Amino acid sequence: MKLLTRYISLSILSASLIGIQQSAAADVMEEETNHPVSLAQFVTPGMNGFELAGVLGNLTGTAVEDVDFYRFFGQAGDVVTLDVDFGIGGQRSVDTVLAIFGDAPGFRMLRMNDDSYPLDTGSNSTYDSRITNFVLPSTGVYYVGVSHYPRYFRDGGVTLSGAAANGDYHLVISGVSESMLHINIAIKPGSDEVAPLNPKARGRVPVALLSSAGFDPKDVDVKSLTFGHDGNEPSLEKCSKPETDLNGDGAKDMVCHFDNQMSEFRKGDIEGVLKGAMKDGTMLEGRGLLKVVPEKAH
Numbered sequence: 001m002k003l004l005t006r007y008i009s010l011s012i013l014s015a016s017l018i019g020i021q022q023s024a025a026a027d028v029m030e031e032e033t034n035h036p037v038s039l040a041q042f043v044t045p046g047m048n049g050f051e052l053a054g055v056l057g058n059l060t061g062t063a064v065e066d067v068d069f070y071r072f073f074g075q076a077g078d079v080v081t082l083d084v085d086f087g088i089g090g091q092r093s094v095d096t097v098l099a100i101f102g103d104a105p106g107f108r109m110l111r112m113n114d115d116s117y118p119l120d121t122g123s124n125s126t127y128d129s130r131i132t133n134f135v136l137p138s139t140g141v142y143y144v145g146v147s148h149y150p151r152y153f154r155d156g157g158v159t160l161s162g163a164a165a166n167g168d169y170h171l172v173i174s175g176v177s178e179s180m181l182h183i184n185i186a187i188k189p190g191s192d193e194v195a196p197l198n199p200k201a202r203g204r205v206p207v208a209l210l211s212s213a214g215f216d217p218k219d220v221d222v223k224s225l226t227f228g229h230d231g232n233e234p235s236l237e238k239c240s241k242p243e244t245d246l247n248g249d250g251a252k253d254m255v256c257h258f259d260n261q262m263s264e265f266r267k268g269d270i271e272g273v274l275k276g277a278m279k280d281g282t283m284l285e286g287r288g289l290l291k292v293v294p295e296k297a298h
């Protein structure tokens, strides 16, 4: 939106718009703190796209400062669409501004949008932002920023000053190629037995990330690692530096430790899933055998 006078009329208008388009369940939730741009939330939208639910600031009360950043890994030539829905007509309407940036350290702004025409399916208002068919110029990491009028973006993920405005939105990202590196892992390495695991026990589960021809553990983005029942559990405690060759291929493997309870294993599980990313943004997935054992009496 371009004029403050339009902004005032919008807040009256938006109330009457609630209910025209209902917000569907999102695939992913925003996780603060995702600003400044260097703290962007890592997301994996995939070719079929996903829908993320985010909130600029809060949903009630006085507006506070907020801007949201996400980062994803894409391939040169991917035709990516970024689409805000329910910015207007959600729980609290906000006039979104959207931009896509190149990688660190410059975070050069590649495209920006405030309002989009014509109205797309999923949006209640053309005040919702949309970047249509942006062609990724190279393979690598891209950053997406969500702000609000009049806080437009500039290079570096910087936003212009202006009154804070808050509200919820959905962000649909589509057209990003999958790039998945599959690795082998060993849960509780060092024994030939299938790892016994008691989901209720306190403590850590050691998991070895095993090197292979296409995988050097020292290139893992350690903080991205998640592990557990479905692989999305934020259970990481720490990883030690690759020191030992556990699988006998002559290359060093890395052992990481995950919180046992946060890994959310349950009766019947026969494998654990590790997910994460390499430092270049390539996604990583590994699976390893385990067996769930009942809690022993103390």
Ligand SMILES: [Ca+2]
Binding pocket: 030, 032, 054, 055, 056, 057, 066, 067, 068
């Ligand atoms: Ca936020």
Ligand SMILES: [Ca+2]
Binding pocket: 032, 033, 034, 035, 066, 067, 068, 069
């Ligand atoms: Ca934020």
Ligand SMILES: [Ca+2]
Binding pocket: 083, 084, 085, 086, 120, 121, 122, 123, 128, 129, 130
């Ligand atoms: Ca939209």
Ligand SMILES: [Ca+2]
Binding pocket: 001, 095, 096, 097, 113, 114, 115, 116, 126, 127, 128, 129, 149
């Ligand atoms: Ca807008």
